[in-house]
Amino acid sequence: MSIAITTQFICFTVLSxxxxxxxxxxxxxxxxxxSAFLLGGVFMSxxxxxxxxxxxxxxxxxxxxxxxAVNVLxxxxxxxxxxxxxxxxxxxxKSRRVISTSICLTLLSLLIRVDLTNVWxxxxxxxxxxxxxTTRIGEHLFSDYLLPFEVASVLLLMxxxxxxxxxxxxxxxxxxxxxxxxxxxxxxxxSEPLLTNKN
Amino acid sequence: xxxxxxxEYSFNEFLKGFGLSSEIAHILWLPLPMLLVLVAAxxxxxxxxWLERKISAAAQQRIGPEYAGALGxxxxxxxxxxxxxxxxxxxxxxxxxxxTAGPILVLVPVILSWLIVPFGxxxxxxxxxxxxxxxxxxxxxxxxxLLMSGYASNNKYSLLGGLRAAAQSISYEIPLALSVLAxxxxxxxxxxxxxxxxxxxxxxxxxxxxxxxxxxxVFWICALAECERLPFDLPEAEEELVxxxxxxxxxxxxxxxxxxxYINLILSALLVSILYLGGWGFPIPVELIAKFLNLPINAxxxxxxTASIGIVMTVxxxxxxxxxxILLRWTTPRVRIDQLLDLGWKFLLPISLANxxxxxxxxxxxxxxxxx
Numbered sequence: 353m354s355i356a357i358t359t360q361f362i363c364f365t366v367l368s369x370x371x372x373x374x375x376x377x378x379x380x381x382x383x384x385x386x387s388a389f390l391l392g393g394v395f396m397s398x399x400x401x402x403x404x405x406x407x408x409x410x411x412x413x414x415x416x417x418x419x420x421a422v423n424v425l426x427x428x429x430x431x432x433x434x435x436x437x438x439x440x441x442x443x444x445x446k447s448r449r450v451i452s453t454s455i456c457l458t459l460l461s462l463l464i465r466v467d468l469t470n471v472w473x474x475x476x477x478x479x480x481x482x483x484x485x486t487t488r489i490g491e492h493l494f495s496d497y498l499l500p501f502e503v504a505s506v507l508l509l510m511x512x513x514x515x516x517x518x519x520x521x522x523x524x525x526x527x528x529x530x531x532x533x534x535x536x537x538x539x540x541x542x543s544e545p546l547l548t549n550k551n
Numbered sequence: 552x553x554x555x556x557x558x559e560y561s562f563n564e565f566l567k568g569f570g571l572s573s574e575i576a577h578i579l580w581l582p583l584p585m586l587l588v589l590v591a592a593x594x595x596x597x598x599x600x601w602l603e604r605k606i607s608a609a610a611q612q613r614i615g616p617e618y619a620g621a622l623g624x625x626x627x628x629x630x631x632x633x634x635x636x637x638x639x640x641x642x643x644x645x646x647x648x649x650x651t652a653g654p655i656l657v658l659v660p661v662i663l664s665w666l667i668v669p670f671g672x673x674x675x676x677x678x679x680x681x682x683x684x685x686x687x688x689x690x691x692x693x694x695x696x697l698l699m700s701g702y703a704s705n706n707k708y709s710l711l712g713g714l715r716a717a718a719q720s721i722s723y724e725i726p727l728a729l730s731v732l733a734x735x736x737x738x739x740x741x742x743x744x745x746x747x748x749x750x751x752x753x754x755x756x757x758x759x760x761x762x763x764x765x766x767x768x769v770f771w772i773c774a775l776a777e778c779e780r781l782p783f784d785l786p787e788a789e790e791e792l793v794x795x796x797x798x799x800x801x802x803x804x805x806x807x808x809x810x811x812x813y814i815n816l817i818l819s820a821l822l823v824s825i826l827y828l829g830g831w832g833f834p835i836p837v838e839l840i841a842k843f844l845n846l847p848i849n850a851x852x853x854x855x856x857t858a859s860i861g862i863v864m865t866v867x868x869x870x871x872x873x874x875x876x877i878l879l880r881w882t883t884p885r886v887r888i889d890q891l892l893d894l895g896w897k898f899l900l901p902i903s904l905a906n907x908x909x910x911x912x913x914x915x916x917x918x919x920x921x922x923x
Contacts, residue, residue, distance in 0.1 A: 355574050385702060389649065392695050408681050412688040420691020420724070427698050428717055431710065483680030486741065 364404055370397040388430055392423040409486040584676045588665045596813040598870075600627035603877050610881040634809070637802035645799060646703040653700025654800070654807035660689040661815045667743050668821050671831050671861035675744065682742040683735065686822065687728050690777060694720045697786070697796050700808075704799035712795025715888065716786035720777055722895040727773035729903035730766040733910040734759060734826050737921050747830030755834040760827040762921060765906045767827045769899050771872075774819035776895070778812060781880035785888055816876060817869060824868035831861030 374394040378387045395418040402411035442448065481488060493501050562583075566576035601616070601624055608615025616623025641647050664686045669675035679685060694717040701713015735741055737759070738749045750758050760767050776783040787795035797808050824830060833840075837857050846853050886894070914921040 412681050412684050416688040416691050424694050424717055431702060431714060
């Protein structure tokens with residue numbers, strides 16, 4: 353076994369272990385902050401896996417989008433909304449767990465089926481494009497994938513405008529949940545009066 | 552294309568002369584450029600710290616460090632030694648793991664980004680195809696480290712500083728990336744070597760700063776904001792936040808932040824000089840000098856001369872920018888957080904978008920000047 357292949361094998365093992373253990377940690381850990389940071393670690397290792405597959409542009413885009421934007425925003429939101437609040441016990445937790453487990457198992461079986469049926473080996477592994485992939489991705493985005501690309505960007509724009517509408521109270525005159533007129537003065541002010549007569 | 556000096560090839564040939572296989576020679580070669588870059592980065596930081604102390608002293612009509620070595624040149628080393636031997640403190644109520652991981656996450660991406668900084672045609676660690684995009688991607692990891700250390704310190708000033716740092720670097724990353732994109736559009740390549748080669752046609756006249764003046768200014772402002780240098784040093788604003796996310800840090804962990812911020816400053820200056828000021832190019836093309844001296848461009852003497860001039864020019868340009876950054880730090884007041892975000896989102900972002908569009912239009916109209 354040559355040194356390059358050994359290095360690749362070691363990197364692959366370490367990255368896969370980090371992905372699996374990190375993903376389990378994201379789901380199972382009690383502390384939401386740890387989960388968020390571990391999620392960043394998982395995204396980074398996935399980028400590492402892309403790098404091992406010679407897809408350096410995809411790897412860098414993964415780091416930029418998922419680690420630099422998505423994960424930072426998740427952590428940011430967690431830290432801004434740092435409420436110490438006891439969660440209410442959910443009623444029929446057992447049946448919910450059964451349903452979610454079965455859904456996850458179905459998805460897993462789908463993935464396993466894809467893994468088994470797909471032909472993974474390249475017809476000519478020496479012909480992998482490597483660094484040229486950046487150009488190739490650009491060509492595809494501006495030719496046969498132009499419509500999906502544009503539709504996705506319109507979708508993102510809609511999501512952004514929606515978020516702005518929800519965050520800015522002066523756009524809507526009524527509170528959605530209570531139906532009370534919204535106080536336009538202070539954003540921090542709660543929509544219900546703080547001192548209600550609780551007789 | 553000229554390749555000039557190929558140190559790796561000569562090194563491998565040299566080791567093969569001792570009967571080593573090419574794989575072992577390659578493994579022996581690998582740590583050398585990494586070590587070289589680490590040493591270069593640390594020496595660069597020492598020089599910058601000394602410059603910062605001296606220039607700030609001159610700006611305030613003081614003398615500055617004077618007794619440690621001639622003109623106080625040993626002062627930064629003394630600073631570093633002090634930080635090395637200080638006690639490493641983790642506050643009792645802090646989160647130990649995140650508290651330790653934070654500074655590492657801040658420093659490592661910055662050092663990794665040196666991978667793509669070229670000092671000459673072959674004088675860089677790796678001419679990766681995604682080049683400058685790698686730097687943009689890596690610099691987006693930093694806010695996670697800042698948020699992590701801000702949260703783990705269990706201190707309200709630290710948390711506020713971390714949040715501010717993350718908000719700042721997210722909002723300034725976009726105009727930064729857009730102004731880099733305009734350069735990439737002109738070069739038809741993301742590689743830093745190609746970006747410099749594209750500017751090497753006519754010496755100082757072909758530098759990108761003449762074709763991208765708006766991009767240059769936007770990039771420089773955003774780079775300063777990403778480095779948290781003074782007009783934009785809100786995350787550690789002393790009067791409001793003690794020291795921001797660094798408040799609870801001491802000893803070597805603090806030194807990691809310190810090193811990270813200075814390495815980032817030098818890296819930004821190097822990248823400005825690569826993207827806009829012709830990188831390793833001499834104001835007069837070296838080919839002209841070689842022709843004037845009647846020497847072929849491949850002559851060993853010219854090769855060594857070109858390489859050394861390349862390193863000197865890159866470092867000179869970078870340190871000129873570092874000097875401007877230091878001068879800015881000691882002469883400008885700090886902006887408020889709302890002014891900072893207004894500047895980023897309402898001024899720099901539209902301007903860099905317009906710059907990108909205009910560059911694309913000019914490229915179509917004048918392909919010979921703006922890259923075909």
